[in-house]
Amino acid sequence: MKISVLGEGTHRQSCQDCAARDFAICAALDNTELRELAQLSRHVRFESGATVFAQTNMATSFFSVHEGTLRLYKLLPDSRRQIVGFALPGDFLGLSGLPQHEFSAEAIGRVALCQFSKESFATFAENRPGLLRRIIELAGRELARAQEHMVLLGRRSAEEKIASFLIGWRDRLSGIGRGGEILPLPMKRLDIADHLGLTIETVSRTFSKLERDGVIQIFAGGVVLDVARAEALSGGAS
Amino acid sequence: MKISVLGEGTHRQSCQDCAARDFAICAALDNTELRELAQLSRHVRFESGATVFAQTNMATSFFSVHEGTLRLYKLLPDSRRQIVGFALPGDFLGLSGLPQHEFSAEAIGRVALCQFSKESFATFAENRPGLLRRIIELAGRELARAQEHMVLLGRRSAEEKIASFLIGWRDRLSGIGRGGEILPLPMKRLDIADHLGLTIETVSRTFSKLERDGVIQIFAGGVVLDVARAEALSGGAS
């Protein structure tokens, strides 16, 4: 297991002006509490491909994503892989609260995270209802996303899967202020395949077909998306 | 939309000796709090097939399942259906916290629920960290189940899906003290199909094959399961 920490240390910059603050659990805290929580946190960085934690590990930390993208995946014994989600800035890792990690987390490109020891974070949160409610809010959002993804995996065709994925990814990015003309896709085709329950060949073919049909334009590391046409092909919401 | 309430009223029996208490959110409350919460609740019953709430409805209530089984599902515009889960005694409905229900809930057989108005429950929970932590615990468990189900939907074959489902269902039932020689399956074949991302024909064929292979014995409303052989066919955990 490759684990590479590029740099780490205590908070290099104040949490007050953290770009992810409004999307992360921190949104529930006032400035005093934020400073207190910062005392408990370490800023850690991982290089591309590094494993932040693995499914078999005991969960000794919570993480809040500060910058970058991660793939969260589960493996079957014969090494089939299902990517259960991609984590973006503001996402909180460790919501399950179980003693062992439910999935593995790997950096896609470089990532920066705030790390909290499980015990000290639990102590800090224990009697802060505002923070606890914020965690419930994030968990509920995550659960809703998971259920929407079950519909995709169970009931959508390959083309609908790709179209739905692109729309959902776009919406998530714009939700954290990363919207734009070009839709960045930092993950590889294989990651998309393992996220959508397809093979890499089917993903590649479907991207090509969508480009031929004028739904997307493919660039290195991203696409330009015709949202209306993609929605028409996605099989619909819900 | 058929909504049939067989009977309703305030708490007909004390919450103290509720069979679901230890599995429900109520486990976080002492007897005084329990009595207080009971004041806010209505016991409601639904007959088989009744809709408890629909995806389009505004979520005005939370529910805690007291007795029975429900199917929780999402529909695509062309009426393809994905059952995102089955709710059992102790399960809490409304975890997403969003203003609209994320899925529809229908009774499979008769069900009994505790209903809380969203506002009064929120007020009650607001400054009870113990209860909030309990909700986080239930949400985390639900999230872990959802992620496990994504692996099933995205990466398992039909036979592995059925075998995994039977094992998981068995484990869930024994977790709430409903284990036994015969494994009850209150849901129809079509429900299983829509839960596992299959068609009813494939489910039926696979059940027949598992019976021919001596993995299960099929009875009306349930099966007897050879757990070891089912696990061998399930493709493995995680």
Place this chain on the structure above:
DNA sequence: CGTCAGGTTGACGCGTCTCAAAGTGGGTGG
């Protein structure tokens, strides 16, 4: 210029879906 990871494209096969028909059991009315 060679190597290598990632991506694309094609031919073919298989697992699951689709369509169709028949079997089963519970409930109801004659």
Place this chain on the structure above:
DNA sequence: CCACCCACTTTGAGACGCGTCAACCTGACG
């Protein structure tokens, strides 16, 4: 009590979407 109906399930035959296997392309990097 039997005849019929209806919802649900089972089984079969054929079609098709996606997976598998294999070859080739592309760009980054040394």
